[in-house]
């Protein structure tokens with residue numbers, strides 16, 4: 357590739373992030389809080405050592421039989437009167453979710469990386485829907501029209517003073533930058549949206565195939581509202597989230613919270629198996645009691661099957677999205693944000709390459725120093741540095757060679773040295 361246009365936008369972005377003082381303040385506060393909370397949680401949960409190894413095996417088995425598990429899940433969901441769909445790519449997923457939502461509706465959403473992957477908010481807004489993010493971090497960055505910086509804490513780069521400014525603009529009056537007061541503002545503002553929403557959209561942390569159960573793990577309680585208050589619940593999730601049984605899912609749930617946020621267990625784990633129902637009057641089943649009348653599970657492939665078939669990158673599908681590797685990454689600690697497109701850190705480069713394509717990843721792949729820290733701290737011991745190296749090799753083969761590297765290569769080929777120097781006479785004489 358002759359031009360370095362593909363490099364320019366990411367370079368500019370990284371430069372901007374590095375120079376952003378407030379971003380670095382927010383990040384360093386968050387990294388410090390996370391690191392000590394995780395260390396404390398892990399020291400008090402020695403049994404996790406064994407469980408995380410079991411989870412690795414569960415994920416290996418699940419990815420091996422991913423197609424079969426998709427079929428089982430879809431049957432199980434239908435059996436409990438939900439509906440299930442398999443979207444081959446982002447476009448198909450956008451269409452399914454948009455058709456299910458309709459036009460001009462009020463939509464509340466809980467955090468969903470899969471939703472970001474397919475650009476669901478934009479697609480729904482194009483059809484005249486009003487979409488409200490309800491996770492506090494997502495709500496903050498939605499108001500600020502920014503991109504998330506972390507998979508678990510999307511607004512980790514925004515310090516409290518900036519949140520206060522954003523909320524002051526929202527309410528048209530100055531607000532305090534005390535953190536509890538800021539949380540209270542979001543709570544009051546969003547409560548009314550939950551109650552009047554037509555549709556709630558969530559992701560899922562795990563899905564158990566045999567029972568068709570969707571697991572949603574959270575601390576705020578917003579996903580509970582989103583999946584429970586509106587009459588229609590749409591859950592959009594990747595096919596790699598499926599594990600065979602409930603007990604497999606519970607194993608994943610034990611590992612996720614301590615590694616994600618340094619807690620023993622998240623405040624809320626919702627298990628949803630079918631829409632809300634009652635048979636309290638004459639044993640006649642009626643759907644839509646206090647919870648949603650409709651439950652739709654949209655399973656997304658979008659490159660995941662390709663990843664599963666590729667031995668070099670299959671391991672990326674084992675990721676349970678705890679986000680721990682990001683806080684430990686020396687590059688992430690400085691710049692935050694996504695190295696690739698919607699996914700973060702080194703593992704995000706692999707995910708972005710398979711779900712979004714080469715160009716955006718190619719511009720960011722050199723940000724990885726391959727220090728290996730991400731593998732060391734990963735509960736599933738995912739070898740991200742090895743995969744990043746392989747990705748880099750395949751990008752180079754695809755023509756994504758940095759101009760400086762191309763110069764060196766040319767010099768070696770033409771002049772036998774990387775310095776673009778003509779053969780020196782003294783050297784030829786020995």
Ligand code: SF4
Pocket residue numbers: 674675676677678679680681682703730733734735736737738740
């Ligand atoms: S690669 Fe490992 S540490 Fe990083 S988010 Fe995935 S599971 Fe967590």
